[in-house]
């Protein structure tokens with residue numbers, strides 16, 4: 001390709017020049033192309049999706065909505081917001097819907113961060129926090145995580161996070177539970193942290209895996225919205241609700257924050273079919289109960305099998321497990337790919353010896369364990 005002068009990179013804004021794009025889990029189609037495998041022979045346990053597939057009510061609502069796609073969606077998401085407002089017991093003015101909760105995280109950065117401002121988050125936290133921070137030219141203050149030997153290995157250290165907050169801090173990102181570690185924060189320490197935050201610091205509690213979290217004293221931060229006007233809670237339809245491909249997430253916040261996010265939001269950021277599917281999915285709490293039950297049982301099974309292979313497994317309140325393989329992590333990841341099983345390497349999260357596996361259906365989990373056993377012990 002001809003060299004361009006000045007280079008496009010030089011033309012980019014500073015934050016974007018140093019940015020590394022988000023690395024998603026390997027798509028099934030890509031592995032099928034690379035290894036000449038049949039699509040249905042591949043098990044993908046790499047993106048923390050709901051292995052049960054979408055719920056029937058969501059599929060039917062999406063199908064019905066297809067006849068309306070010559071129209072723009074309702075840019076304000078009236079109907080979906082009303083349903084969310086009833087579900088959470090908050091006013092519709094407190095809700096911002098996004099193209100996935102990822103979109104909402106970017107809106108928060110766009111509204112509150114800039115050159116000279118800072119965002120605080122933990123080491124090993126969800127990869128989108130540094131991306132949205134850097135993209136708008138703001139500075140990331142990365143707090144040390146809890147040590148490997150603690151009760152919550154590599155989890156958020158709230159004391160270290162509070163210490164990283166300074167006069168230029170405008171946003172704090174907390175993932176509860178965190179991805180990729182699966183670790184979580186209990187109610188009291190998180191509430192104490194919120195109480196200690198200055199009024200001019202907005203604390204984002206990212207509850208993407210909320211529905212799965214069944215740990216003792218695991219909080220529902222949406223209950224604290226009226227006590228803490230600077231609190232934003234993000235949720236998603238991508239995980240337990242089984243609609244990752246539709247891209248719907250949302251934030252609950254003080255209406256003053258929602259009003260600012262609305263200024264930077266694309267007018268039609270959540271498409272018409274996705275809005276209909278999300279509303280139907282919200283009404284289908286039986287599907288959620290079933291998904292959570294399957295996950296709880298299978299996570300327990302997988303945890304036991306990984307431990308039986310002599311592997312250290314991080315505690316998880318979500319729909320995935322992060323486990324230590326050591327120096328062989330990359331070779332094991334490749335070996336699993338060759339056997340048609342996609343998991344997630346997490347070296348990019350500062351956890352080079354670890355891999356993350358999403359909890360799948362029983363047959364998928366068995367495939368993964370069989371392939372892993374073969375790689376680690378030479379036995380099936």
Ligand SMILES: Cc1ncc(COP(=O)(O)O)c(C=O)c1O
Pocket residue numbers: 047048099100101102103126175177178179206208235236237238244247248249
């Ligand atoms: C902690 C966390 N937050 C947010 C997201 C974004 O999800 P989505 O944009 O699909 O809502 C993810 C996705 O993996 C996640 O793990």
